[in-house]
Amino acid sequence: MADVLEQPPARAESPNANSKLKVIDCDIHPSLKTRADLHPFLSKRWQQHLQTYGGHLRTPFTSTTPYPRSSPLLARRDAWPPNGGPPGSDLAFMRRQHLDPINVEFGILQVLDLLVVSQQNQEFGAALQRAINEWQIECWSKPEPRLKASIVVGQDNTEAAVAEIERCATTGKYVQVNVSPRANEPLGRRRYWPLYAVTEAANLPLGIHVGGYGGHAPTGSGWPSYYNEEHHSNAHSVAAQLSSLVLEGVPERFPKLKFVFIEGGFGWAPALTWRLDKHWQRFRDEVPHVRRPPSEYVRERFWFTTQPIEEPENSGHLRDVLEWIGIDRLLFSSDYPHWDYDDARFAFKTPLTEAERAKIFNANARALYRLG
Amino acid sequence: MRVAILVASRAALRETSRADWAMPTMRVDCDIHPGLEGTRTTLLPYLDEHWQEQVISRGIDGLDLMSYPPSMPLCCRPDWRPKDGKPGSNFELLKAQALDAFDTSHAICNVLYGAQAVFDPYMAAAFCRAINDWIATEWLAREPRLRASIVVPMQAPDLAVDEIRRLAGDHRFVAVLVLVQGEFLLGRRHFWPVYAAAQQHKLPIAIHSGSQYRMAPSSIGWPSYRLEYYIAEAQAHQAQLLSLILEGVFAKFPDLKVVMMESGISWLPAFMWRANKTWKGVRVEVPWVDRPPADIMRDHVRLTTQPFDGPPRQRDLEQLLEQIGSDRMFLFSSDYPHWQFDGDCPIPAGFPASLVARMCVDNPLETFPRLQASP
Numbered sequence: 001m002a003d004v005l006e007q008p009p010a011r012a013e014s015p016n017a018n019s020k021l022k023v024i025d026c027d028i029h030p031s032l033k034t035r036a037d038l039h040p041f042l043s044k045r046w047q048q049h050l051q052t053y054g055g056h057l058r059t060p061f062t063s064t065t066p067y068p069r070s071s072p073l074l075a076r077r078d079a080w081p082p083n084g085g086p087p088g089s090d091l092a093f094m095r096r097q098h099l100d101p102i103n104v105e106f107g108i109l110q111v112l113d114l115l116v117v118s119q120q121n122q123e124f125g126a127a128l129q130r131a132i133n134e135w136q137i138e139c140w141s142k143p144e145p146r147l148k149a150s151i152v153v154g155q156d157n158t159e160a161a162v163a164e165i166e167r168c169a170t171t172g173k174y175v176q177v178n179v180s181p182r183a184n185e186p187l188g189r190r191r192y193w194p195l196y197a198v199t200e201a202a203n204l205p206l207g208i209h210v211g212g213y214g215g216h217a218p219t220g221s222g223w224p225s226y227y228n229e230e231h232h233s234n235a236h237s238v239a240a241q242l243s244s245l246v247l248e249g250v251p252e253r254f255p256k257l258k259f260v261f262i263e264g265g266f267g268w269a270p271a272l273t274w275r276l277d278k279h280w281q282r283f284r285d286e287v288p289h290v291r292r293p294p295s296e297y298v299r300e301r302f303w304f305t306t307q308p309i310e311e312p313e314n315s316g317h318l319r320d321v322l323e324w325i326g327i328d329r330l331l332f333s334s335d336y337p338h339w340d341y342d343d344a345r346f347a348f349k350t351p352l353t354e355a356e357r358a359k360i361f362n363a364n365a366r367a368l369y370r371l372g
Numbered sequence: 373m374r375v376a377i378l379v380a381s382r383a384a385l386r387e388t389s390r391a392d393w394a395m396p397t398m399r400v401d402c403d404i405h406p407g408l409e410g411t412r413t414t415l416l417p418y419l420d421e422h423w424q425e426q427v428i429s430r431g432i433d434g435l436d437l438m439s440y441p442p443s444m445p446l447c448c449r450p451d452w453r454p455k456d457g458k459p460g461s462n463f464e465l466l467k468a469q470a471l472d473a474f475d476t477s478h479a480i481c482n483v484l485y486g487a488q489a490v491f492d493p494y495m496a497a498a499f500c501r502a503i504n505d506w507i508a509t510e511w512l513a514r515e516p517r518l519r520a521s522i523v524v525p526m527q528a529p530d531l532a533v534d535e536i537r538r539l540a541g542d543h544r545f546v547a548v549l550v551l552v553q554g555e556f557l558l559g560r561r562h563f564w565p566v567y568a569a570a571q572q573h574k575l576p577i578a579i580h581s582g583s584q585y586r587m588a589p590s591s592i593g594w595p596s597y598r599l600e601y602y603i604a605e606a607q608a609h610q611a612q613l614l615s616l617i618l619e620g621v622f623a624k625f626p627d628l629k630v631v632m633m634e635s636g637i638s639w640l641p642a643f644m645w646r647a648n649k650t651w652k653g654v655r656v657e658v659p660w661v662d663r664p665p666a667d668i669m670r671d672h673v674r675l676t677t678q679p680f681d682g683p684p685r686q687r688d689l690e691q692l693l694e695q696i697g698s699d700r701m702f703l704f705s706s707d708y709p710h711w712q713f714d715g716d717c718p719i720p721a722g723f724p725a726s727l728v729a730r731m732c733v734d735n736p737l738e739t740f741p742r743l744q745a746s747p
Contacts, residue, residue, distance in 0.1 A: 070653060219591075221557045222586075225560070226657045228658065270642075313644075
């Protein structure tokens with residue numbers, strides 16, 4: 001976005017700037033330099049498969065997104081590392097451009113490369129998810145302990161996903177389990193419950209980052225024409241997952257499990273909970289397992305990352321939404337290095353108290369992810 | 373302008389209680405649902421010989437939409453459920469319960485029987501035609517307070533245009549009715565002839581909750597519950613609005629209005645913000661959209677007020693109305709016989725009196741200009 005390019009370098013006098021506040025950034029996208037980066041973590045067979053066939057995804061093109069994005073690789077135009085490779089692939093440059101100037105104390109990694117969560121060849125997907133999870137530790141968390149890895153799993157191969165969560169969780173090196181909001185079925189459906197059992201047992205939050213190819217059209221009336229619409233459908237996907245999880249009774253069944261919606265916005269959430277509460281009254285006999293008003297589960301168990309930040313026409317209205325959703329349920333995220341990046345210093349166009357900033361930019365994530 | 377409206381509504385909220393609202397003498401209920409018993413029982417006299425024969429020999433019946441099984445609680449308030457027949461199917465009951473009880477001066481009938489969801493385009497066209505003739509003969513002709521939306525076969529836009537043209541001379545038809553979930557997003561070019569005809573005849577497009585059940589309601593797949601599906605209809609409405617705006621329908625048809633019916637309302641502000649923000653970021657895709665989508669919504673989009681899904685606290689409701697920033701977008705509706713509220717007041721609690729006046733009279737008259745013509 002042009003705004004990103006026009007922003008001045010870090011300055012202490014910006015409205016929300018506070019040089020003392022350390023930021024926990026809950027959405028950072030690291031990238032492979034090339035697919036060969038995964039070779040150390042893949043068997044010969046799968047190395048060859050990756051090279052020969054590549055991914056098999058429910059999307060028309062092998063090497064780009066179905067809707068052309070607003071910039072190459074959906075990245076900030078200034079995020080291409082000077083030494084080559086795609087945005088997000090050079091740790092030294094990531095430190096220099098993002099981690100250090102924004103004063104990132106911890107960053108939570110969200111890997112989108114190869115969309116391992118959406119691979120149709122499930123055996124290949126299982127090999128890829130394991131490789132990606134090992135690559136995160138070896139190439140990112142080890143050299144840069146501020147960066148924390150998420151266990152990326154494709155939920156449709158539930159058995160492999162459960163095994164991978166258990167394998168990774170025992171290492172103690174991961175802070176979250178990541179699934180896609182777009183898969184064969186909504187996340188609340190019973191076929192996915194074994195994942196929640198192991199995630200809850202590992203005491204990890206379940207992160208749901210937008211994206212993926214689940215085979216369903218982005219809207220209830222089919223495929224839109226524009227990236228603009230596809231982008232908006234990201235918010236719809238996580239909102240629908242909130243309904244699914246709550247109405248299928250997942251929070252009831254897994255009382256310690258915590259849910260994090262990542263990069264889906266949050267402005268929609270209060271209205272959705274009002275809507276759920278209203279109609280739940282009328283349909284209670286259809287969902288007797290939902291014993292309390294849906295809003296109560298959401299208030300207790302769901303977190304939301306802040307990017308892309310809501311931008312009401314009147315910035316004061318952002319304040320209404322923050323209060324509706326709860327200051328303690330918001331987790332700052334930048335989405336580095338993507339085009340719609342939020343800069344921690346400028347993203348919130350409504351005043352926050354020091355205590356509120358401390359929560360949104362640090363304390364909420366520190367507690368949720370149990371960061372030291 | 374928006375600020376002024378807001379200040380006025382806030383003042384009104386402080387001074388007005390529900391008890392002392394003076395109801396406008398004219399009061400337009402923009403969404404009621406007469407019930408249609410079935411293809412064989414009801415539509416047969418309105419079908420030509422070919423389709424009569426088809427309906428009988430093939431047993432083509434039972435087209436109640438999967439979105440609205442008549443027996444589920446939402447579909448009929450318990451005290452409005454007739455002893456026999458489907459919700460809303462009894463003429464005398466509808467008159468007493470939906471018109472007399474709410475001092476309604478005009479009510480717009482939106483028939484939700486499934487002609488709009490059949491796959492055969494010619495069958496769809498025949499059934500839509502029969503529904504429109506049935507509503508004109510057995511409802512509009514018997515009760516001067518009733519108006520109706522033209523049910524059209526969007527499966528074949530050229531046949532939809534034919535149906536609009538056929539009925540355009542009858543001013544008791546005041547809108548064109550489509551379902552919110554169909555095979556294609558409504559902004560797509562192949563629907564534009566429908567909008568050209570609608571604009572020409574001063575008919576807004578009423579986009580009503582309900583689905584052809586072709587696709588899952590969102591990218592996450594098919595939900596388990598009717599409740600989940602009904603919740604998701606709000607997103608279906610949003611997707612259609614985005615499509616209409618971004619494909620340039622309102623640039624091409626500047627006098628066209630769309631009415632979101634039974635869509636809920638509370639999603640609107642956050643949707644406006646997101647639509648504006650994304651448009652700012654990637655407007656290069658849609659150069660014909662030359663102003664923020666929220667401004668286009670305030671000019672072209674209207675919403676019926678039941679079911680009202682706003683916040684329970686008065687202060688939050690005031691904030692929500694302030695965020696929407698327009699007193700022209702709301703249209704009074706009871707959604708009869710659907711069970712969206714109890715008691716005798718279909719106006720959502722806490723709405724300021726100035727807004728109530730607008731949504732009962734001015735806004736419907738502006739949105740449905742044919743209400744002002746003599747039938």
